[in-house]
Amino acid sequence: MPAILKENSAIKFRAVREARGDFPILSTQMNGRPLVFLDSAASSQKPQFVIDAIDKYYREQNANVHRGVYSLSQLATDLFEQSREKVRAFINGQYSREVIFVRGATEGINLVAQSYGRKFFKPGGTIILSQLEHHSNIVPWQMIAEEKGLEIKVIPINKEGELQLDTFEQMLSEKVQMVAVNHISNALGTVNPVKEIVEMAHRFDVPVLIDGAQATLHGSIDVQEIGADFYVFSGHKMFGPTGIGVLWGKEELLNKMPPWHGGGEMIKTVSFEKTTFNELPFKFEAGTPNICGSIGLGAAVDYFSQFDPKEVVAYEKELLAYCTSGLEEVGGIRFVGTAKNKTSVVSFLLEGTHPYDVGIILDKLGIAVRTGHHCTQPLMDHYGIPGTIRASMAMYNNKEDIDRLIEGVRRAKMMLG
Amino acid sequence: MPNINDIQNEIIEDFSLFDDWMEKYEYIIDMGKSLPLIDEKYKTDDYIIKGCQSKVWLKAEKEGDRVNFYADSDAVITKGIISMLIKVLSGQRPEEIANADLYFIEKIGLKEHLSPTRSNGLVSMIKQMKYYGLGMESKIVN
Numbered sequence: 001m002p003a004i005l006k007e008n009s010a011i012k013f014r015a016v017r018e019a020r021g022d023f024p025i026l027s028t029q030m031n032g033r034p035l036v037f038l039d040s041a042a043s044s045q046k047p048q049f050v051i052d053a054i055d056k057y058y059r060e061q062n063a064n065v066h067r068g069v070y071s072l073s074q075l076a077t078d079l080f081e082q083s084r085e086k087v088r089a090f091i092n093g094q095y096s097r098e099v100i101f102v103r104g105a106t107e108g109i110n111l112v113a114q115s116y117g118r119k120f121f122k123p124g125g126t127i128i129l130s131q132l133e134h135h136s137n138i139v140p141w142q143m144i145a146e147e148k149g150l151e152i153k154v155i156p157i158n159k160e161g162e163l164q165l166d167t168f169e170q171m172l173s174e175k176v177q178m179v180a181v182n183h184i185s186n187a188l189g190t191v192n193p194v195k196e197i198v199e200m201a202h203r204f205d206v207p208v209l210i211d212g213a214q215a216t217l218h219g220s221i222d223v224q225e226i227g228a229d230f231y232v233f234s235g236h237k238m239f240g241p242t243g244i245g246v247l248w249g250k251e252e253l254l255n256k257m258p259p260w261h262g263g264g265e266m267i268k269t270v271s272f273e274k275t276t277f278n279e280l281p282f283k284f285e286a287g288t289p290n291i292c293g294s295i296g297l298g299a300a301v302d303y304f305s306q307f308d309p310k311e312v313v314a315y316e317k318e319l320l321a322y323c324t325s326g327l328e329e330v331g332g333i334r335f336v337g338t339a340k341n342k343t344s345v346v347s348f349l350l351e352g353t354h355p356y357d358v359g360i361i362l363d364k365l366g367i368a369v370r371t372g373h374h375c376t377q378p379l380m381d382h383y384g385i386p387g388t389i390r391a392s393m394a395m396y397n398n399k400e401d402i403d404r405l406i407e408g409v410r411r412a413k414m415m416l417g
Numbered sequence: 418m419p420n421i422n423d424i425q426n427e428i429i430e431d432f433s434l435f436d437d438w439m440e441k442y443e444y445i446i447d448m449g450k451s452l453p454l455i456d457e458k459y460k461t462d463d464y465i466i467k468g469c470q471s472k473v474w475l476k477a478e479k480e481g482d483r484v485n486f487y488a489d490s491d492a493v494i495t496k497g498i499i500s501m502l503i504k505v506l507s508g509q510r511p512e513e514i515a516n517a518d519l520y521f522i523e524k525i526g527l528k529e530h531l532s533p534t535r536s537n538g539l540v541s542m543i544k545q546m547k548y549y550g551l552g553m554e555s556k557i558v559n
Contacts, residue, residue: 031438354492356470357446364438372470386491387470415443416493 013308016315020396022047022303033366036404041186041345041392042370043236044217046300050239053299057292065291066265066282080291083298084281090301091231092222093248097280100247100254101294105213106136108232108247109180111284112209113140115257116230117178123149125177128206130155130163131382132185132192135375137211141180150177157382161188161337169200176206183221183231184214187374187390188337189320189345198227207253213237217394218316218343219309229253235293240300244293247284254280261286312395316344319393319402326406330413336388344393347374350409353416355389361412362389367405418483421513424505425521432525441526442494449497455489466538466545471495473538477549483508484549490538498522498530498539506546514550519543 020026023045028035037045063073065080081096088096102108121127127141131154145152155168163181179201184191198208209230215221216238223231230253235244249257259266259277263286268276277283323346327333332351350358359371372387373380380387391405419427435441455464459476466473471492478485486507490496505521506514522531531540 354471356492357494359470360494361442364442386472415439415446 013311014306016307016311016395017398019047019307020398022049023396024048024051026396030366030368031364036367036401038391038393038397038401038405039368039370040217040394040397041189041214041237041390043242044239044394045396046241047239047303049303050241050296050299054241054292054296057295061295062292064288076291079295079298080289083294083301086298086301087246087248090216090220090304091246091248092220092224094224095251098248098251098254100249100281100284101289102232102245102247102284103243103290104234104236104245105211105232106140106234106245108230108245109137109209109211110140111247111260112230112232112249112257113144115260115284116207116253117141117144117148119256119258121145121148121150121177124175125150126171126173126175127152128155128168128171128176128179128181128201129153130181130192131157131379132161132163132188132190133180133182133376133378134186134211134213135377136213137180137182137209138378141178154378155181157190157379160339161185161190162339163190163192163197165193165196165200168197172200172204172206174204176201176204178209179206180209180211182211182214183226184212184218184343185337185376185379186214186345187376187379187388188339188347189214189342189392190337190339191341191343194226194228202227214343214345219312220304223248235297235300238297238300239303241293241296244290244297246297251280254284259283259286263287265289307395315395316393319397319399320344320346322399323391323393323402323405326402327409330406330409332413333409336383336385344397345390346392347388347390349385349388350413350416353412355387357416358389358409358412361415362405362408365404365408365411367408369405418508421505421509421517425519425524428501428504428521429524445497445501445527446493447497448500449490449493449495452489452496452500452503455487459487460489466541471538473499473542475542475545477546482510484511484514486546486549488542494530495539498527499542502539502543502546506550511550511552515547517547517550 025045061075063076065077084099085096087099127145127150129138153171156164181192181197183194194210201208207229210228212231212233216233229250231248233246236242266278266283266286268278334349336347355371362369370390455474455476460474464474464476466475471490473490475488486503488499490499522528
């Protein structure tokens with residue numbers, strides 16, 4: 001359990017069912033109907049608590065960080081660094097200097113590929129990804145693999161959408177130079193056995209990056225327990241603002257990696273002959289950072305801590321079961337991704353229809369779902385489908401949302417059938 | 418052959434009869450289902466217009482001084498909108514196709530389908546149809 005919760009174990013958690021009222025957008029309308037938002041895997045909505053923190057920052061606390069001697073700049077710097085510490089606690093990292101603020105999970109992966117990869121990848125080596133990856137955990141590796149002459153190999157999945165670890169074990173060798181897999185699949189909701197994957201890779205001294213973009217919406221995580229070398233995630237997918245995310249890495253590795261972007265803040269001394277670089281985390285944070293975004297992310301972490309993580313998970317599982325059985329009753333539904341361990345994501349197809357058509361009809365009914373390939377084209381190709389309809393739920397959803405979805409799918413079936 | 422704007426006005430009039438979005442979409446879906454399919458042999462990468470979500474296949478043929486269009490899509494709502502575009506543009510002269518102002522789409526409340534973010538291939542399809550118009554016009558001049 002992350003330290004933040006251990007320290008506060010005496011505090012009384014709020015009931016998860018109260019969360020919905022904290023999100024102003026959920027009482028708005030779309031196409032003349034009350035909004036049903038079931039696309040949290042793409043981006044979560046924001047609670048008033050986070051919106052207030054952002055508002056307060058620009059009204060009362062705004063100044064550049066790590067520069068001014070005046071009090072306002074000190075205040076902004078303190079808030080910025082407090083957010084880093086909040087994030088450390090949220091993921092149970094060892095040191096806050098291991099928390100690098102980036103734009104999002106995508107930038108975090110690119111940073112590791114470009115910095116670690118440029119320095120340590122050797123021609124003829126292998127990078128292992130999985131069939132479940134989002135394009136953002138494929139393309140950055142392809143770019144560096146092409147540049148440095150490495151080969152990409154893919155951990156296969158079974159028909160339920162679970163990684164085949166026995167095959168992964170056979171793929172591992174001294175030639176492998178990085179393993180990068182997601183914690184939770186964005187398209188299917190599969191929760192991957194990341195701890196086991198890390199243990200297996202570490203037997204060959206292979207570093208592991210975990211793409212946690214889909215994991216942090218469902219509660220705090222423990223990077224030390226997982227044991228990965230790098231863990232990335234995005235603020236906007238966990239009730240925080242867009243444009244802020246985190247790369248967490250083991251200090252020892254981050255210290256060995258060269259800077260990626262150059263600029264202010266990341267330097268110690270600069271002359272035209274030679275520049276010396278700053279220490280962690282600043283070495284990787286060139287230029288004025290997303291101060292407000294970081295503070296918003298810190299507020300999102302604080303918001304999370306108002307709820308019991310166990311209750312959040314239990315509630316989301318209840319919604320998942322309710323949605324799955326409701327769709328089964330509609331008939332003609334093909335579920336894509338039926339892993340035993342999955343999060344509150346239901347990816348499906350309605351027999352004889354295209355996901356796009358269903359998405360259009362649901363939109364008219366005020367229901368926001370994602371349709372298409374979910375930026376996982378290799379995964380869709382694997383199933384031989386153009387895409388799916390994906391309903392993804394967060395703790396602010398309720399059974400009425402699911403009822404509206406089921407009713408909408410029935411309507412789509414009637415209209416398109 | 419009625420001209421492009423006569424056909425557009427006729428579609429606008431048809432749509433004015435619908436009370437709500439459901440009737441409108443049911444009509445579009447019906448049109449999508451009845452669109453004469455493009456010959457399967459043309460459903461290849463040579464004729465594909467890839468949207469992020471749905472695919473469109475489009476083929477143009479010249480007949481005298483007119484251009485005929487044949488098209489298909491894997492999504493039926495996209496196909497319904499295509500069938501209207503074909504109704505408007507197919508059988509017209511190349512220069513009229515190239516210069517057509519397709520105002521009917523906005524008038525019948527389907528503008529959202531032409532937003533690039535819908536990723537359904539329709540924007541590219543219209544561009545392609547006009548491009549065919551331009552290309553065939555220049556051929557005629559030659």
